[in-house]
Amino acid sequence: MSDEATSVPRIVVGVDGSESSKAALRWAVGQGKLTGGVVEAIIAWDFPTAWYGLAPPTDRAPVDYQKEARTMLDQAIDEALGPGPGRPVDLRPVSAHGHPAAVLLDAAAGAQLLVVGNRGHGGFSEALLGSVGQHCVQHAPCPVVVVRGSGRGA
Template sequence: MKKRIIVGYDGSSYSRAALLWAMDEAAHTDATVELVHADERPIVVSPHPESTLERAVATARKAQPLVEVTARTVDAYAVPTLVDLSRQADLIVIGGRGHSIVAGLLGSVSTAVSAHARCPVVVVRGEATAGPVVAGVDGTDRAPEVLAFAAAQAAARKAPLRVIRAWPPVTGLWEETPIVTNAVTGREREPFDTLIAEIGDAYPDVSIVAEATVAHPAAVLTLASAHAQLLVIGSRGHGPFSGLLLGSVSQHLLRNASCTVAVVHHRGSSGPTR
């Protein structure tokens, strides 16, 4: 069965950029694309959604003629609609900004959908570049899935993969003590190096650069995004609440990254249920 990519489409320039990104992704992965327009009228006046979608489909087919693309309008709010559809999707793609009344209660559309979706979410930002795919990982059980998603993206795009593991610096009373070296020890780095070795074995054709550093994760990943074509991060949450929250780092990157951001959810709470 082909993979299914769903694009949240509202006719804005941001959603048009998301559509083109999704079409390119579908061409790389032999997936289908479905545009979903959430018609929130009468609260939000949406002029002629059918003609808007028809033009969008024509643009999409012109960009990637071999990709199967469909479109539909639903009478519902955008955020809960996309979250619900994520249960049967392989990927949700949305623009960096979007229009939704519900988003005003939960934050931006990108933050709300990225936090609650049950599959990976790609938030299209900035201009497309030919830089590396960057993966930001931590020491949690999310790291292998984040890295696997990033490696697959790098392989499909024939791009190098840059993996960053940032340990936040010690602050406060302990900051100036001799035991604080602001360096990553070999023991601390060992699980990270093991993870890199495993992904290197799985993707031998991908050029991988691994960086372990003491720095604020949000700051170092924001800086890395300036020269990346895609930044891949994980969602926050454990146990019954896994996938329902975005940490401060993820929220910062969704607002400030220079490139497109992919948020990967732990498979215990995500992925298509078919």
């Protein structure tokens, strides 16, 4: 038997705090429960970008961005699934540095499934599918599920 045949299914889900990402997390947890899989809830973070060749002033260390992203992820998980222990699956929160699409595609290597919300916190709210979701659908190394936001409040 190969390691792949005996390993627990892994589901990767992108979470950015948006309603559609929370809906994607709920869906991924439900799927993980059905398949006996683990769910990796991933938030991506990056350093502030430059404006017109100038970097924004900051006195914050890179560790601050990592910590803030993890705090935001933990809050989104609690809002989507309820606080505390007793979750129906092994849930593994991950805060990773990089562009969201690249982070999710890297994490999806070897995963059974990649789950994304249809819209994140990006710029064009009228778009059917956000740029990160579109990129993941086109380039993922595994099947991708796009979950439409439920409209349910936090």
